[in-house]
Amino acid sequence: MKTIILCGGQGTRIRDVSSNLPKPMIPIGDRPIIWHIMKYYATYGHKEFILCLGYLGDLIRDFFMNYESHTCDTKVVLGKQRRIEFINQHDESDWEVILAETGQNSMTGARIRKVREYIGNDENFMLTYGDGVGDIDLNQLLDFHKQHGKIMTVTGVYPPGRFGEIRADKNGLVSVFNEKPQTTEGCISGGYFVCRRELLDYLDNFSGVINPDDLALEQEPMSGLVTQQELMVYQHAGFWQPMDTHRDYLLLNKLYEAKQAPWVKWG
Secondary structure, eight states: OEEEEEOOOOOGGGTTTOSSSOGGGSEETTEEHHHHHHHHHHHTTOOEEEEEEOTTHHHHHHHHHTHHHHHSOEEEEOSTTOEEEEOSOOSOTTOEEEEEEOOSSOOHHHHHHHTGGGTTTOSEEEEEETTEEEOOOHHHHHHHHHHHOOSEEEEEEOSSSOSOEEEEOTTOBEEEEESSOSSOOSEEEOOOEEEETHHHHHHHTTTTTSOGGGOOTTTHHHHHHHHTTOEEEEEOOSOEEEOOSHHHHHHHHHHHHTTOOTTOOOO
């Protein structure tokens, strides 16, 4: 099963941490947050990734194109017989990473549409943003998605209200999805979606109504899924934290340095 990660946004609220890095490349410890997200998925056996690149995407591309030189100790032999040897090994040798250019200014729905060919014939795919970590049980999330049979599942989380609000009935059927409301009474969108491939055809329905690059998944498409009763929420009461601000950056790094990062499931 493929995992799409949306990596193309400009991250204007965290420019005070770094103005020359895309948000997915801002580090937690000695690795960018995108690596932490992918490593988390990989611990559950999901190792086929599609990265939707945009703003400063070349830096993400460089990191993975030169992964060994970025992550391994290196021996360089100089002279006429010059050669490079990577002394130690990493644990990501079985990852498959597609680096897809999806445009500088494309919105989230547009980016997903642009990588549909890489989904293949998979019945379902996972989808998340390149700037948030958590300890969501991905096995339970996937089981929940397969059991209800709807087009999309979104993970609902409970941090302070400044994101998209979700309201649902006791079975998880979404009745309200508000993007960044002024007040929040229910859980909020933490990303970590699972989608049936029908979502790709559903997004095509908006091509004649909205400029293709302006299609934001979180707006008309998800509101439409709510109306059609095709959006379910998997409620997660555990840890979830985005990296949106300098304060978030400090918090995530403090947790990681103290070896108290709930998303670190690997040795």
